[in-house]
Amino acid sequence: MEEKTSWDWHTDLKEIPVKEWENRFNWVQAPQVSKDGERIAAIVNLDEMVFNVCVNGDVWDDKYEKAWCLAPFADNGFAAFVAKDEEWTMNVNGVQWSNWFDFIWDMKISPNGDFLGAAFQTDSEYGVIVNDVPWEDRYENLTGAVMAPNGTSAAVVQMESMAAADVDAFKKGIFSVARNGEAQAARFLNAWNISFDAGAQNIACTVRLDREAYSIVQNDTIWDNRFESAWKPQFLDEKTLVAPVRINGKWKLYKNNAPFWANAYDQLWHLSVSPAGEDIAAIVSTPYGRWTVAVNDRVWQHSWDTMVSDIHFSQDGACLAAVYKHKGAWDLAVNQTPWQMRADKVFVPSISPDGSVVAVVVEKNSTRQLVVNNRVMASGFSFMADPVISPDGSQVMIKAIENGVYKRQIISV
Amino acid sequence: MQTQDNTMTEQSRETNDMKSEKATDPAIESGLKRLTPERIQKTINQVLEKETGPRFKAYVETCMRCGMCADACSFFLSNDRDPYFMPAAKVKNTIWEMLAKKGNVSKDFLRQAVRISHLECNVCKRCAMYCPFGIDIAYMMLLVRRICHKLEITPQYIQDTVNSHSVTLNQMWVKDDEWIDTLQWQEEDARDEFENLEIPLDKVGADIMYSVIAPEPKFQAGLIYQAATMMHAAGIDWTMPSTPGWDNSNMAMYTGDNEISGRIARAFFETAAKLRVKRIVMGECGHAFRSVYDIGNRWNSWVMPPFEVVHALAFYHELLTEGRITIKEKYKKKVTLHDPCNVSRGRGLHDKARQVVNMVCEDFVDMVPNREHNYCCGAGGGVINCGPPYKNERMVNNRNKAEQLAATGAEVLIAPCHNCHSGLEDIIHHYDLKMEIKFLGDLIYETMEKKIYTPGK
Numbered sequence: 001m002e003e004k005t006s007w008d009w010h011t012d013l014k015e016i017p018v019k020e021w022e023n024r025f026n027w028v029q030a031p032q033v034s035k036d037g038e039r040i041a042a043i044v045n046l047d048e049m050v051f052n053v054c055v056n057g058d059v060w061d062d063k064y065e066k067a068w069c070l071a072p073f074a075d076n077g078f079a080a081f082v083a084k085d086e087e088w089t090m091n092v093n094g095v096q097w098s099n100w101f102d103f104i105w106d107m108k109i110s111p112n113g114d115f116l117g118a119a120f121q122t123d124s125e126y127g128v129i130v131n132d133v134p135w136e137d138r139y140e141n142l143t144g145a146v147m148a149p150n151g152t153s154a155a156v157v158q159m160e161s162m163a164a165a166d167v168d169a170f171k172k173g174i175f176s177v178a179r180n181g182e183a184q185a186a187r188f189l190n191a192w193n194i195s196f197d198a199g200a201q202n203i204a205c206t207v208r209l210d211r212e213a214y215s216i217v218q219n220d221t222i223w224d225n226r227f228e229s230a231w232k233p234q235f236l237d238e239k240t241l242v243a244p245v246r247i248n249g250k251w252k253l254y255k256n257n258a259p260f261w262a263n264a265y266d267q268l269w270h271l272s273v274s275p276a277g278e279d280i281a282a283i284v285s286t287p288y289g290r291w292t293v294a295v296n297d298r299v300w301q302h303s304w305d306t307m308v309s310d311i312h313f314s315q316d317g318a319c320l321a322a323v324y325k326h327k328g329a330w331d332l333a334v335n336q337t338p339w340q341m342r343a344d345k346v347f348v349p350s351i352s353p354d355g356s357v358v359a360v361v362v363e364k365n366s367t368r369q370l371v372v373n374n375r376v377m378a379s380g381f382s383f384m385a386d387p388v389i390s391p392d393g394s395q396v397m398i399k400a401i402e403n404g405v406y407k408r409q410i411i412s413v
Numbered sequence: 414m415q416t417q418d419n420t421m422t423e424q425s426r427e428t429n430d431m432k433s434e435k436a437t438d439p440a441i442e443s444g445l446k447r448l449t450p451e452r453i454q455k456t457i458n459q460v461l462e463k464e465t466g467p468r469f470k471a472y473v474e475t476c477m478r479c480g481m482c483a484d485a486c487s488f489f490l491s492n493d494r495d496p497y498f499m500p501a502a503k504v505k506n507t508i509w510e511m512l513a514k515k516g517n518v519s520k521d522f523l524r525q526a527v528r529i530s531h532l533e534c535n536v537c538k539r540c541a542m543y544c545p546f547g548i549d550i551a552y553m554m555l556l557v558r559r560i561c562h563k564l565e566i567t568p569q570y571i572q573d574t575v576n577s578h579s580v581t582l583n584q585m586w587v588k589d590d591e592w593i594d595t596l597q598w599q600e601e602d603a604r605d606e607f608e609n610l611e612i613p614l615d616k617v618g619a620d621i622m623y624s625v626i627a628p629e630p631k632f633q634a635g636l637i638y639q640a641a642t643m644m645h646a647a648g649i650d651w652t653m654p655s656t657p658g659w660d661n662s663n664m665a666m667y668t669g670d671n672e673i674s675g676r677i678a679r680a681f682f683e684t685a686a687k688l689r690v691k692r693i694v695m696g697e698c699g700h701a702f703r704s705v706y707d708i709g710n711r712w713n714s715w716v717m718p719p720f721e722v723v724h725a726l727a728f729y730h731e732l733l734t735e736g737r738i739t740i741k742e743k744y745k746k747k748v749t750l751h752d753p754c755n756v757s758r759g760r761g762l763h764d765k766a767r768q769v770v771n772m773v774c775e776d777f778v779d780m781v782p783n784r785e786h787n788y789c790c791g792a793g794g795g796v797i798n799c800g801p802p803y804k805n806e807r808m809v810n811n812r813n814k815a816e817q818l819a820a821t822g823a824e825v826l827i828a829p830c831h832n833c834h835s836g837l838e839d840i841i842h843h844y845d846l847k848m849e850i851k852f853l854g855d856l857i858y859e860t861m862e863k864k865i866y867t868p869g870k
Contacts, residue, residue, distance in 0.1 A: 175580070289715070305716075
């Protein structure tokens with residue numbers, strides 16, 4: 001469980017030398033930092049085909065032939081896929097899961113850190129494992145694994161057997177959604193973009209019914225309307241589902257199978273709902289070739305020529321930040337105001353619960369810097385993980401490497 | 414050359430005998446069976462009225478049937494200048510007829526329209542260069558393919574690649590685990606040359622996302638090995654995605670399935686956005702390079718690609734001219750270079766390609782014609798993707814290219830495009846040209862110094 005209040009917000013600076021790891025090990029892969037910033041870890045090579053994970057200088061007990069996908073897990077832990085004797089499993093904080101597979105990938109971590117899952121393949125059969133419990137039913141193939149926001153459910157699109165290049169079988173529909181290991185009865189030409197509601201009671205996805213007809217499936221019910229295309233649906237609550245759909249070459253937002261937003265856009269995707277469910281934001285293109293954000297069908301005053309890649313609400317919904325690219329440079333806009341940093345890269349912004357502080361790592365000329373409320377607060381780092389803002393919004397935690405030393409630094413804003 | 418010419422003549426005779434062989438396609442036939450006159454008419458008129466505009470109108474009204482396009486077409490030249498294969502005739506026998514008859518065309522007509530648009534035009538755009546008005550006949554052939562898609566009469570094998578795209582976001586049904594496993598396997602093998610070589614997966618914030626097309630993990634994994642070796646030696650900060658979105662090919666672009674084409678393009682560029690890279694470098698593929706600027710993007714409302722996409726040719730040029738990769742000893746055999754339509758005529762990389770070849774090879778001979786005027790491979794515009802049933806016809810339609818290759822006297826043909834490479838390989842075997850075929854990356858890997866680049870040295 002992520003408890004930011006229990007993290008150390010008092011110690012100004014903590015340092016861990018990581019340069020020496022390069023001398024201890026044959027080579028060191030890209031580092032990962034725990035959410036609370038107390039630990040830095042990397043997959044390291046000890047010998048030919050001998051890998052391990054080094055956390056703050058200590059290696060896990062077991063050694064592996066291969067390891068990949070090291071990721072921060074829960075408050076201060078790490079998980080990674082590891083292989084021994086040509087079989088794969090998950091290792092969480094140095095402890096292996098009991099189930100081993102021919103391959104494992106697509107790590108899923110629930111936001112509260114209570115659930116950890118992945119897709120697996122054994123003997124050419126495919127399934128999902130969550131918290132070391134694998135699904136009993138296995139499939140010919142699976143795609144698009146999704147974990148519910150609360151972690152209690154997982155779902156995939158499963159595929160039934162089809163002979164090579166059998167376009168007729170494909171046309172009849174061989175795809176369905178499998179939830180927690182149970183495949184639903186309805187088969188589709190395609191199924192994509194599975195979405196759960198917050199409590200994992202309801203499920204929806206985008207489907208293609210024939211070569212030209214797209215629609216949305218909400219639990220077992222297909223919306224009556226047919227569209228030229230459709231993107232990922234999003235639950236507003238248990239009974240309300242919205243989805244971007246394409247009609248006559250334009251994109252509109254539909255709610256429960258009926259028109260919702262009045263405007264039609266040249267593109268409309270990446271729906272984001274404020275935590276209280278009051279506001280819906282989306283990345284939109286209007287007019288053609290220009291990109292911006294629409295909140296409740298009202299378009300921001302600025303638009304950009306290349307793309308808006310991601311949007312993020314603050315916990316109270318008062319702040320909305322968008323990462324965008326314009327005239328060859330990346331930038332951030334907060335509540336419609338562009339910061340005009342013109343960076344080479346802009347990473348995922350962190351926003352204080354009340355929306356008053358926005359912190360983001362950017363890269364310019366191959367060095368990383370921390371920008372808080374459009375002011376550069378720290379710079380010159382070779383590596384910098386996404387910052388964390390304290391629960392009261394008064395401090396920002398920097399997690400960065402400078403001259404071979406990892407620094408966990410707390411600064412006031 | 415005498416032997417090669419004699420062989421060519423014999424092969425040409427055999428090839429001429431194959432002319433009358435026309436394959437049938439179960440997907441086209443079953444699709445035609447399901448069609449009603451009403452559906453045919455409605456679909457054609459819907460595409461012509463709603464999906465075309467001034468451009469199409471201008472093309473239709475401007476063409477004077479002057480025939481300047483004829484000699485530009487490999488199919489025409491390979492078939493003894495048969496007027497049936499003139500690009501203008503292809504348009505007349507498909508879209509103009511549909512327009513003139515207001516969509517009221519027969520199933521036999523449609524069968525022929527599928528054949529013309531999918532098998533007898535490789536959408537290479539060479540004819541557009543020779544048209545006095547610059548009429549883009551490839552655009553009109555793609556419009557016919559769009560109609561075929563909507564009528565569900567697309568040839569079986571290329572439809573299957575689009576089906577694969579729609580499910581896996583790659584064109585060869587490569588499963589997620591197979592993809593990652595292949596990368597790890599190549600990484601492991603490449604460590605024989607560089608102990609600490611990595612194919613970094615999902616490295617957020619790397620400078621470059623390296624992208625390949627599905628045939629590489631499926632059956633040409635060595636190309637990934639070679640690319641990884643080059644990236645490592647050159648000291649590049651790079652990554653490859655473990656998730657779908659790694660394949661930048663887009664066969665839906667060639668079948669007129671614009672909706673799936675857009676979905677593929679979205680996944681590709683959003684993968685790059687998620688990884689926070691500066692730019693995308695792609696392997697030696699022509700049509701994937703074209704797709705970066707094509708219908709999928711525009712369908713998504715991207716006027717230009719949201720990331721700079723660098724073709725392998727341009728990237729090799731960058732690595733060699735910056736000294737990040739050095740050539741130990743130039744390749745000795747006599748080589749020639751095929752100019753892939755989508756890379757040269759489409760995007761102007763032909764001079765860079767020659768500079769790279771000259772940096773790597775000792776003995777280079779150009780084809781005639783060359784650069785943007787080079788003849789098409791007869792494969793990469795989706796023709797080869799229509800599959801084995803049509804291979805014989807493809808060989809007949811490629812006689813002109815075979816003659817061009819033979820005339821160079823080269824021992825090695827460089828083809829920096831996957832589809833061209835496969836198509837040309839078939840031509841070499843069929844016409845017994847006694848040539849090896851290679852990617853440019855094969856030659857760079859073979860001749861480069863296997864050492865790590867150090868800035869300033």
